[in-house]
Amino acid sequence: NAASSTATSSAAATATATLSKNSSTAVTEGLKNTVASGLAAACSKTILAPFDTIKTVQQHVEGDKALGLLDAGRRICGRPGGALNMYSGLGVAVLGSMPSVGLYFGVYSYCKRLIEPRLRRCLGSDRADGKESFCSDRTLKNLSIMCSAAIGNTVASFSRVPYEVVKQSLQTGQYPSTRRAISSMWKEDGMRSFFPMGGVSIQMVRDIPYAIFTLLSYEYIKENWAMKRSADDPSNRWVRDMIAGATAGGIGSYLTNPMDVVKTRLQTAGSSSYGGSMTVCAVAVFEEGGPMAFLRGSVPRLMHKIPANGCFFLFYEFFRRVLKVE
Numbered sequence: 001n002a003a004s005s006t007a008t009s010s011a012a013a014t015a016t017a018t019l020s021k022n023s024s025t026a027v028t029e030g031l032k033n034t035v036a037s038g039l040a041a042a043c044s045k046t047i048l049a050p051f052d053t054i055k056t057v058q059q060h061v062e063g064d065k066a067l068g069l070l071d072a073g074r075r076i077c078g079r080p081g082g083a084l085n086m087y088s089g090l091g092v093a094v095l096g097s098m099p100s101v102g103l104y105f106g107v108y109s110y111c112k113r114l115i116e117p118r119l120r121r122c123l124g125s126d127r128a129d130g131k132e133s134f135c136s137d138r139t140l141k142n143l144s145i146m147c148s149a150a151i152g153n154t155v156a157s158f159s160r161v162p163y164e165v166v167k168q169s170l171q172t173g174q175y176p177s178t179r180r181a182i183s184s185m186w187k188e189d190g191m192r193s194f195f196p197m198g199g200v201s202i203q204m205v206r207d208i209p210y211a212i213f214t215l216l217s218y219e220y221i222k223e224n225w226a227m228k229r230s231a232d233d234p235s236n237r238w239v240r241d242m243i244a245g246a247t248a249g250g251i252g253s254y255l256t257n258p259m260d261v262v263k264t265r266l267q268t269a270g271s272s273s274y275g276g277s278m279t280v281c282a283v284a285v286f287e288e289g290g291p292m293a294f295l296r297g298s299v300p301r302l303m304h305k306i307p308a309n310g311c312f313f314l315f316y317e318f319f320r321r322v323l324k325v326e
Contacts, residue, residue: 026113029325034106036319041101042094044311049093050086051304056171059264059297069300079173089167092178096163100156105316108152108215116144145219149211157204162194165267172268201278206259214252218244218313241317242310249309253301258294260301261285 045052057072067075076085120126123134166181175181185193226240253260262281266274274281285293 026110030106030110032323032325033109034102037105038098038102039319040312040315041097043315044308045094045097048304048308049090051300053086053171055297055300056168059261060172060268089170092163093167100160104152104156107155108148111148111151112144145215146212149215150208153207153211168268206256206263210252210256213255214248217251218248242314245313246306246310250306253305257298261294
């Protein structure tokens with residue numbers, strides 16, 4: 001009994017030490033991922049701002065007539081300032097996306113590093129009670145990615161909404177400059193202008209599924225294709241990082257475009273429009289153009305998101321290697 005008690009105590013102490021080490025490592029890696037993703041976001045936002053502007057203008061148009069890609073481009077360039085309007089809201093987008101994306105990927109990395117080992121100890125191949133695995137480690141890994149993506153995006157959504165609202169107001173031509181937009185919006189409705197009714201909830205309704213679809217796809221493609229090919233041909237890893245990110249971003253973007261249409265309407269139409277209700281807004285969009293109305297802006301969104309995710313994950317993996325992230 002004494003020997004058994006000693007062995008149990010030793011095992012418990014080892015498990016506690018391992019959890020402590022994993023937690024410490026998770027914090028360090030989370031901080032490094034925060035820096036890497038923030039820098040990557042700034043790079044990708046700057047390169048692909050025009051597609052995001054066109055997408056926002058297309059989705060902002062109300063009524064049963066959709067605005068074509070070229071028509072949206074002409075409308076944007078027809079404002080005072082010409083082609084530079086394609087970069088409307090870029091400053092606030094970069095300054096807003098760096099902390100929000102950094103927070104998102106930092107929390108995602110931290111949670112994934114903690115959740116997956118715990119799931120494997122409770123339900124997988126590392127079960128402490130020695131019983132048979134409840135489900136495969138692959139399934140548990142996917143579950144940890146989904147949970148971590150949801151947690152990271154929930155935290156980041158609250159910091160993302162204000163800059164999204166200001167950026168889209170600039171893109172739709174409601175204000176001539178970031179300074180004017182912020183001051184005018186504050187005078188009109190105070191803090192409510194930056195957190196319109198339904199704005200945070202629809203941001204989360206769109207972004208959490210988007211994050212889950214995108215990161216599940218990216219982690220799978222990275223593990224089963226990019227990493228395996230790069231082991232034999234490391235010189236072209238950057239190409240595979242870009243392809244993996246672009247493919248994952250395209251999947252996530254297309255599947256969540258309906259939520260993006262509703263989000264854009266709620267965040268650009270004013271705090272009193274649609275009563276801040278996602279359901280009322282979605283019904284109004286459906287009545288205007290039927291099911292196809294929810295695909296408005298999908299082409300420029302894909303044209304923006306596919307290369308944006310390709311560029312983002314390219315820079316993200318580059319900065320991760322620079323920072324020696326495990």
